[in-house]
Amino acid sequence: MSRLTASAALAAALLTAAACGRTTNAGTTADTASVTPQQMADALHAVMEADRTVYTRMVVNRLQNDEKVIKASEHWQDDKALPLPAQMFRMGAEMAAQKNANFSYALLSQWPVNTQNVPKTDAEKAGLEFVAGDAKKNYYAEEMLGGTKYFTAVYPDVAVAPACVNCHNSHKDSPRSDFKMGDVMGGVVVRIPIG
C-alpha cells in the first residue's frame, strides 16, 4: 500500500476511535438527556393535579363545607369568596402561558358548567371519552392546530372531595346532577408543541 493510503487509513482509524470515544463518553448523558413529550406531560400533570387537589381539599372543602367560614364562588372578587378550583386551575394556566409558551393546559369536561369548556378538537373529544371510561388510563395523541403539531395528553379528572360533587350536582348550569365521589368528572388536557 502506498504511503498516502496508509496515512489516510491511519487518520481514518484515529478519527473513528476519537468519535467512538466521544460517543462512549457522552453515552451515559445521551441516555437520559432527552425527555419525551409524554414524560413532560405526565410530570406537568402530576404537579397540576397535586396542587389542585390540595386546594380543593384543604382550602375549599375544609373552609366552605367543614368549617363553614367562607364560600367558593365563580365571582369571587364581588362575593369576597374563594376562587373555584377550576378557576384557580385556569388562572395558573394563564399565568404559565405568559411566562412559557412551550405548553398549555386546560380543564375540560363532557358535562361542563361553562359550555366553553366542552371538548372542541377531535383529540379532546376522543380523549375525554376515553378517560371517562377508565379512571386509571391516560390518553395520548398528536394533533395539528393552527399550523402547529401538538402532543396532546388527556388525564382523567376525578372528584376528590365532597365540594366537587355537591357543587356540580346542584349548579343550575351543570348538565348532570348525579356525580359521586371518585367519578371522572372531566379531563385535564396538556398540549406540548412538537414542531
Place this chain on the structure above:
Amino acid sequence: MTRSGYWIGWIALVTVSSAYLAAVLTTDATTGMKAMLLPGTTTAGHYQIELTCGSCHTPFGGVSNDACLRCHGDELTAADDSHPRSKFMDPRNASLVARLDARQCITCHREHAPEMTRPMGVTLPDDYCWTCHAEVGRERPSHAGMTFDSCASAGCHNYHDNTALYEDFLVAHANEPAVLARPRAPGRALRDALGAMGAAPAALPRLASDAPAHIAIDQSRVGALETTSHARAGVNCTACHVVPSGDEAGQWLDRPGERACDACHGAEVKGFFASRHGMRPASGLARMTPAAARLPMKKAAQERQLSCVSCHPAHDFDTRRAAVDACLGCHDDQHSRAYIGSPHHGLMTRTDADRAGVTCATCHLPRLTTRVNGADIVTVQHNPNANLRPNEKMARTACTYCHGLGFSLDALADRELIARNFRGTPVRHVAGIEMATKRTTERPN
C-alpha cells in the same frame, strides 16, 4: 435645457422632496405638514395625539398590543375582560382565531378608517359576535328572534366589560326599586384614609406660610388658603411649590404642575393623564384646549389650557363647585346644557340631606373604593372615559349607588333620556334581569 440637465433636475427634486417628507414623518414635531401625511380621519378617542405616530406605531413593526395596553391596559384589568388575549392564545381555540384573530387589538379596532368605524372604535360589522357564538340559538332558546347585531347594543352584553351584566349579578340585584332606600355615593375622606394607613397628617393650627423668605407672596392669589382642606391636612406652601426630588430638588416653582399633586393624589393624576383632558401632555404634546375639541365647547373658554388647576384652582380647592361649574365652564353639548334644572341637579338644592346632589362628577368622575394596606381609600377616577363607553360600565361606578340595577340598565339604554339629562323615566326596558332570573327557576338543579 440639456437632457442631462433634466435628469439632474428631476433627481435633485425627488431627493430633496423625499428627504423633507422623511424628516416630517420621523420627527414628532406637530407641524401642519405632518397632518398632511395622515391617511384618514382619526377616531374621537385618538385625534388629540394623532400627530405622534410613535404613540401607536412601531417603526417597521406595525401596531403592537403594547401600544394599546400602555393606555388602556388598566381599564381592561379593572373590567375583568371577558375576552382576554390569553383565551385566544390557547391552541384549542385556534379554529376561532382563524375566523377572527382576537389576539390583536387592531383586528377589531382599526384606526384611520373612518368609513367603517362604529362606536368605541370598532371597525367590524355589528354582527361580529356571531363569528364565534353561532350556537347561541341552541343554547339559549330565550334569544330566538333577536337580531344578529343586537348582542352588544341592547344593554345586555359587552365584549370586554361585563361586570354589571353577568348572570349572577343580575340575579343578585333583581327586584330592586328605582331609587334605593339609602342612596349614597362614597365620601372621599382622604385624610382619614391616610390616617388609617399610618400616615396621619396634622392640621396646621394657623396657616404660617413656610415659603422661603425671598418669595413674595401675592395675597390676592393665595386667598383664604387656611380654610381649605389642604391646610386642614397640614399641606403648606413648600409641599407643592418646592420640587421634592430629582435634578431640581429644592427649587421653588411658581407654577408647580401636576407633579406637585402626584405625591398625595397619584390615582387622580394618573386618571387625568389617561383622560381626554390630559392625554396630550402625557404624550409630550402641548396641553389640550377646548378650541381643539370635537365636542361643542363654550366660545369663552376656547383658549384655556387644561391642567389640574383648570377645574379646581390653586389655593381654592372647592371640589363641590368644581363638580359642576368647572365642567359647564367649557362643555356646551346637549347633555351638559340639559343638566341645570334636571332632576339630578335639583337634588343639590335639598337642605334636608347632607351634601346632597348628583353632579357631573358623580357620574363622570366616579368615586372608586380600593383597599390599600387593609384600609379603604376612596379615590376619584379622573378619566371620564373609563366608565363612559359602553355606558353599562357606569352602572356599578355611579348609577347603582342610588338606583336599582334594572332601572339603571333601562336608563342607560335610553339615548333620548340621556340627552335630556334624565328628565323623565326610561321608556326602554332591558330584559336581562328577567331572562337571568327565569333561568334559575326553570332548572330544578
